[in-house]
Amino acid sequence: MLSRRFVHIKTVPRLYCNHVDTFNYSKNLPTHELLVQLNLINQPRAGLVNWSPIGLTIMNKISDIIRRRMDEISFEEVKLSLLSHHSSWRKTGRWDNSSELFKLKGEEYILSPTAEEDIVNYVSNNSSSYKNLPLLYYQINPKFRNEKRPRGGLLRGKEFMMKDAYSFDASEKDAMTTYQSVIGAYTKIFGDLKLPYTKAEADSGDIGGSLSHEWHYIDDTGEDIIYTCDGCGSVSNVEKTLSYPEQEVDESQSIEVAVRYFTTVDRSTLVCAYYPSSRTLEPKFVKNEIPDLDLDFDDQETILKEFSNEDTLISKSIVRIMDARLHSRANFPDFPISFINRSLITTFTDIPIISAIEGELCGKCEEGHLHSNKAIEVGHTFYLGDKYSKPLDCSMDFPVNEKGQVERRNLIMGCYGIGVSRIIASIGEINRDDKGLNWPQSIAPWTMTIIEGAKSESGESYESFYNTLNDNSVDYRLDNRAKIGLGKKINQSNLLGIPLAVILGKQYPIIEIEVRGKRYVEEDQLSWKKLHDSTDYSFEWRVDFDESGKDVKHFVHRDGFIAVVQALLKDM
Amino acid sequence: MLSRRFVHIKTVPRLYCNHVDTFNYSKNLPTHELLVQLNLINQPRAGLVNWSPIGLTIMNKISDIIRRRMDEISFEEVKLSLLSHHSSWRKTGRWDNSSELFKLKGEEYILSPTAEEDIVNYVSNNSSSYKNLPLLYYQINPKFRNEKRPRGGLLRGKEFMMKDAYSFDASEKDAMTTYQSVIGAYTKIFGDLKLPYTKAEADSGDIGGSLSHEWHYIDDTGEDIIYTCDGCGSVSNVEKTLSYPEQEVDESQSIEVAVRYFTTVDRSTLVCAYYPSSRTLEPKFVKNEIPDLDLDFDDQETILKEFSNEDTLISKSIVRIMDARLHSRANFPDFPISFINRSLITTFTDIPIISAIEGELCGKCEEGHLHSNKAIEVGHTFYLGDKYSKPLDCSMDFPVNEKGQVERRNLIMGCYGIGVSRIIASIGEINRDDKGLNWPQSIAPWTMTIIEGAKSESGESYESFYNTLNDNSVDYRLDNRAKIGLGKKINQSNLLGIPLAVILGKQYPIIEIEVRGKRYVEEDQLSWKKLHDSTDYSFEWRVDFDESGKDVKHFVHRDGFIAVVQALLKDM
Structure with a gap:
């Protein structure tokens, strides 16, 4: 009891001394090489990391900051097995989808890259009552990803240290309360770490959808691009940033137009997305307009073939979506189906469906201008709903009346990550000077x-x-x-x-x-x-x-x- | 700075509450099932472990005790990659020898079961000077073993938590000093854990050989058997316990004799080990007498065939070793080679070559009596010499005179393990009551x-x-x-x-x-x-x-x- 922290006069680690004595610092040395030279880490193979005493101390301090803040919001720490059985990954459809799974010989197990499947099983296997909800867990564990081209150092490796947290609530409403408490904890964690960060909104906050936030450090070495609006102040990842042209579209200016075809899941509708050929289409933005869109089915020829049968076309419809940067006199490509009845076509104009560029108008407030920054993602928070609890049947009986009748419902989940080793790489990089x-x-x-x-x-x-x-x-x-x-x-x-x-x-x-x-x-x-x-x-x-x-x-x-x-x- | 331990009023973990409320304790429930029922751990698959909040707390407390004591003797904590590349394991010959290696798909990596190879590479890759010696490292990490028949709970799993420590010294003498300091730290660690333990000597202390100690908890559920001498007090694993018969051998009593054949590595000598057929031969004890013995070559028929050629037999020799419990009038089997020249045979009598049993005389002091106990091994300390530093070429330049001449020598190693999850299983078992x-x-x-x-x-x-x-x-x-x-x-x-x-x-x-x-x-x-x-x-x-x-x-x-x-x- 009365745990008194053990105090021990520590001298400087031996291998570090040796390295630093013979080392000439140069600002041009990449940070990950500097971390190796100063013996904070060591890379036995590309993508793998040995943590030396100094690096491990930094990692432990970050972990303790995270622990403190997660404990404060009543999350409990666990340590799940690092081996994950293939069966659950098949049920959630993630077994075949990911080429980055580290499979063991025999393919019975993988090394956990993230633990949605396993935490759901953990909760399911511990027969519990709705009275215990919310169930809130986190772990700080090595994670594995069979990264084919590992980047130097700690930013994108085969093995990395991550805090992953998971919440299980009775309802969407409760899950939102939990989500907000995690946002609060993250704000404190990144506050404790001192460096300026941005919290990029990933969606409008429709709780039935995919509410999520990304937590970034702004830095030119980052792989992500985020946009900040100087009007409403909203921050979002480029993949989520809706934008309008900076100035009103000038109809006298000629624009080359590209088109991309999509179809709905039920194959009833052909969707033609038109956008300036000099820009990048963001298919998710098209799906914002046509929620039933099948983004996985994108073979252009096959799609067109499906809609080229004059006999069946009568029962189908066609939607044309025009990016906000186009005008009616732009240089459109020919419509690929010749015998089309114009009455079948619906046209939406002035829709933002391409990736934003610096200076364009914010798609949210439609007033402020967007400014881009490169950024390193160091955390994320996701509302998951029943995405995992449904296929893995993680459910509980909830009372529906006072007669003791119950109904069985899936638990509503969220997941929340922080890249511990990434934070070290990022802060190392960002704070370096001469x-x-x-x-x-x-x-x-x-x-x-x-x-x-x-x-x-x-x-x-x-x-x-x-x-x-x-x-x-x-x-x-x-x-x-x-x-x-x-x-x-x-x-x-x-x-x-x-x-x-x-x-x-x-x-x-x-x-x-x-x-x-x-x-x-x-x-x-x-x-x-x-x-x-x-x-x-x-x-x-x-x-x-x-x-x-x-x-x-x-x-x-x-x-x-x-x-x-x-x-x-x-x-x- | 001034790290003040964060105090947070903690209530009892949620899933634990639920379990314990509906649980009727029975002394007959196996301890590993009790740990699961009380939600300390949870087993997603046989041999794998999820640590729940309570179990994790116990594990962290044991880890902190170990850290404190290892820090006190100047070991530095590291965290090596959990993935180990096959190349080093081939060099040390451990790639093919172990069926328990957990290999990843493609067989490029294994999951580390122990880190001799990797720590040697870690030291080799950090160019250092002999002035930094000794280099002393430990880690507390999950370890992996592809155990085909995992035993319940934490005692023998596919995944377990272990403290493994490694030392690198300039000489055998220095390595002995380090070894003794680790013995001191282990004594304190097991002292902190309060439960009575035994430190079983594994060898006489010949530093050129394989000095090692095993650290056990005495318990009837243990898989190891250790003997304690009530005379000299020495404690040793059954595999290392030499013994003499309790009473002088009575020549009037008939004894059925069994024989086992061995040969030396150079195949020049046939070794015939005779022992009471009712007892168990310990081949290592035979090797104590004939150090050149090849224990891996044990096919009886093939051995005898090699020595049944009358033409070549003249250049060979035969050694007969009689266990101390035999007398000359015992019932010996026929000698399998008929044409043997008696002058080629050397006979050693009164040698202890079988496993001891309760009450026999101690092979060390030859006065005290041996008493057996079942035990659980929870720690070990090994002097390794250059067993790993030689094949992996871990060496440094050492000055040989004041003119600056140097010689390159392999570092002299030791390794030191403590089974953290095993300690939890053992103490759980040993301390249970009604x-x-x-x-x-x-x-x-x-x-x-x-x-x-x-x-x-x-x-x-x-x-x-x-x-x-x-x-x-x-x-x-x-x-x-x-x-x-x-x-x-x-x-x-x-x-x-x-x-x-x-x-x-x-x-x-x-x-x-x-x-x-x-x-x-x-x-x-x-x-x-x-x-x-x-x-x-x-x-x-x-x-x-x-x-x-x-x-x-x-x-x-x-x-x-x-x-x-x-x-x-x-x-x-």
Whole structure:
């Protein structure tokens, strides 16, 4: 009981020391190679990762932030088997659809890439009552994906660390309440991680549909493109961004028109989607208009053949959808069916069915302009409905009246992911500067490097200082290597992105604190400044600034050390 | 920084509640089924495990105990990829030898069952210097074994949680120092886990050989048999226990003799091992005498055929080894080679070559008697030498003189395992009684269940009590379910093996503490008694005893609650 965190003076990991001593930092080195060079990770094969002590510490800190916030909203942590039996994947239709499943020899099992099937079985196998709802679970586990072309480092690998969470509710309404509580937790998690992020809406919020949000870090190395509207402020993935032309369509300007044919699931309707040939059609947008559209059936020739039989055409209909950027005098291709009765044709005009480009009008507010950014997706939240609970028959008896009559209903699900190893890769990349990495203090491998320089002139030993650190559970590492100069140790601490370098030297009990960590608040909000400006302290404290006015060094008496580093770290 | 453990009032997990409410405990239920019924784990398929919130908590607590002790001896935690490439396994010869490797489709990768190959590559790939030695690593990771007949629960599964540690030293001498430090850490780990354990020596300590220790819990459900000598106290696995007959061999008693033939690797010598036909030969013991013996070549007919050629026999030799339990007048089988020249035969008598049985003399001290126990192996420590570093070429340059000349040498390794999920299964089994499970407080899912009974007559709210719990980081769960009686809640807490049940009721601020946890110290050493007998406290405290004199209930004033539960838990 009374779990007291174990404090152990930790020195700097051995292999890291060796690497960093012989390493010349260059801003041009790709971040994933930097992570390897600094021995945070190591790649035994393309797409696989060994986590070294420092990398593992960062991963554990991110995991603990996630745990804390998921626990707060009453999600319970589990650890499901990493092996998933093929039978459930066949039932949900995901067995054959995904070429990225890592199958074991014999194809009885796969390595879990995500756990919808398994968590549904977990809940089904634990006979429970509707009174226990909602059932809320998460796990932080390795996940596997047989990625054919793994990208460098942690961004797209065969093996990655992910937090995946799943919720089971009695109704859509309850599921929405759960969904909103997860949105709240994610907002706190990404807040704890300090870096600016965007939450991109993925749909209008129709709960019968596919409500989802994506959580991104904006960065030029990202593979996703997201659009932000400078009018209504809505943010969405390019695949979800509806747009209108920036200016009214000029009918005098000629436009080359392309067409793509679709049909409905019941094959009763031919849908012809017309759009500027210079742009990219987004079939999902066509489906927004014709919900019954069969996106999987897209062989153009076969579709046209089905509608080219004069005898049966009479019972069918034709819909033409014109992208909003077209006008009636544009250069349309010939209609492929010659004997068509014009009365069978319905035409929708002014519909956004292509991917947006920079500067176009927002499809939502129709007033603001869209601005694109490259982004790295680090989280997602999905409302699933009964997509998995139905094929896997995850249901419960619910009372329908007070006579004890019940009805059996499928549970309503949501799923919620966060890419833990991706966050490390992203923050590593985004926060890099000409000194090296730069971690927010909440996830830094340690918050400060302690470096002992020259002996103190006062002759005082540092023992009481270390005791203070331990009593306050300060998360530090001691760089006590012989034969490495003070300057080099500070540079290495900065290179690794440790927020503070603390030097014990001649002037002790005055302690020098070098500031490396990035600030995430405005200059006039800095906590250390507020403390410094107040008269609320009684120890010696002097600050050195650089030309730009940034505090680069603090000289603090031992008695004030804890107060000052707490204030400094608060904003990092 | 200043990581303060997050305190969150936790209620009892939902699915657990549901299960336990409808569950009737029986001592006859196998422990692995009990763990499933109480929702600690869940088995999606034979040999696979889903860890539920309660089971996961126990696993995390054991893992943290291990981490603390491994950190203390400067091992660093890593997390290697769970996928291991076939190439290294071919180099060490373990690819074809093991039918239990879980191979992925395409056979490029296996799921790691243990990480000798991968940790060697990890060290080799991180170019390092001998100055960084020793390199000491551990990980706590799922491991995989394609077990054809998985046993129930956590004892022998396809997927299990294991701590595996590896050391790399410059020399055998240094490796021995590391080995001893691990022995020290293991002693502390198993000490923290409270249950009596045995450390079975596996060899005499010849460092060129295969020094190893096995760490066991004694229990009748165990698959291993270990022998303890009541003379010299040595403990060893049956496969390593040399023994002599309990009484001097009585030549008047007839003994049926069996024989087994072996040959040396160079095929120059036929070895005939004679032993009582009623007993079990241990071929390794024969190899102790004839180190060159080829244990893999054991086809009796083929061996005899090789030595039945009269022309070549002249260049060969024959060794007869007589087990210590035989005498010259025993009933020996006919010698299978008729034309043998007696001068070619060497005979060793009085050699222990069969598995010991209860009561025989210890082969080490030759004085004490051996006593057998069934046991569950939960840890092992192995000195590996260059067994893996040689085939995988893990070497470093070492200086040989001060002129800067170096020589390249393989690193000297050790490996050290602890079966985390096995420990849970073992302690679950060993500590069970007629009330249910019973966890040591160090690994209990929580140290106490708080149950609110009737409202306090004083009208005081419990708020200050909960604040005290949180301020002291007490690890508790609140069972606040409506419509479940007080007695049932206490029984369920006991069934799950929670050390203390704490009842807040009418008499509050007097608090009732029911003692469930097992004591691991002598009655007269109990910490609570020492405190109670002293005058070193000033709060109200009354104790109820049962007929046997065991303290079953403590009634303590709120002011003394923390002191009393600390004292109680200390011995559990």
